[in-house]
Amino acid sequence: NEKTLSGYCALTKKIVNVSDVYNIPREMPYSFNTSFDRISGYKTTSTLTVPLKTAEGRLLGVIQVINARSPDGGTVAFTKEDELLITHFAANATVALQRAYMTRAMILRMIKMSELRDPKETGAHVNRVAGYAVEIFDRWAYRHGLNDVEREKTRDTLKIAAMLHDVGKVAISDLILKKPARFTPEEYAVMQAHTYFGARLFDDPQSPLDSIAADVALTHHENWDGSGYPGWIDVMTGKPLKTDSQGKALGRKMEEIPLGGRIVAVADVFDALSSKRVYKQAWSEQDVYDEIRKMSGIKFDPEMVEVFFEILPSIKQIRELYPEQE
Structure with missing residues (x-):
């Protein structure tokens, strides 16, 4: 005024x-x-x-x-x-400021594009995953003594990167992406390509956001024990860089998985298990927590699981803040 x-x-x-x-x-x-x-x-x-x-x-x-x-x-x-x-x-x-606003606007349009293509990529889902990821990172940063400047800088870029974690799904056929049932093994293999399709969008990094977004898109389905996907591949071709005895790409494991990927892995799975899908009902709260704990050291970084449960009240608040629309 x-x-x-x-x-x-x-x-x-x-x-x-x-x-x-x-x-x-x-x-x-x-x-x-x-x-x-x-x-x-x-x-x-x-x-x-x-x-x-x-x-x-x-x-x-x-x-x-x-x-x-x-x-x-x-x-x-x-x-x-x-x-x-x-x-x-x-x-x-x-x-x-204009450049920052333009960048943000383009990012939000990319997120909206993903939402239009994939009925599971709702605005509520990406906001919840981003919210969980930021809270997990904040507690991890506190544990590791990151200074406030570094923490604030990273949390802002991680939030946007987490919102873009599944942006590569725009390259997946609607026949698979919108299938109202579980995938066949062949369809699942095609769906896995969304990780490196997403990373390709950031193959010419112009900022820290581009680098973190590429890491998150590529590695949020990697597992702590090396059993995830897509593993060590060439992002531009999808061909393996490191292979096992069968010639398949070796999965990244432990700290080979970037921090952002390890954080978003927990956030994304928690939200997926807690949410209703056309092919499944939402799991009960306790069943979700039991599954997260069970997957510690297998699918998830054990420290990220510890952090997740330390901040559980914040996680619940975020879930209530962005409810799924029926």
């Missing part, structure tokens, strides 16, 4: 330059909330608030700087030169 400096700047999309926030003219619609100064013990005097707006006039936010300094260290009003400098900085920030 226009009663605050930032709100007025956002509404009018104009620069607001105030020399003394404690002496704003009465005719102005905005005022300064002095409680922030009282809480922090810091005295605000001059402020400069600049809108972050695109070339099309769309507002993305505002940037506010306080207390311009004179050469002798005193607090002075912001000058017209300061306005030009901060406006230039704001323009660069706007471009960066």
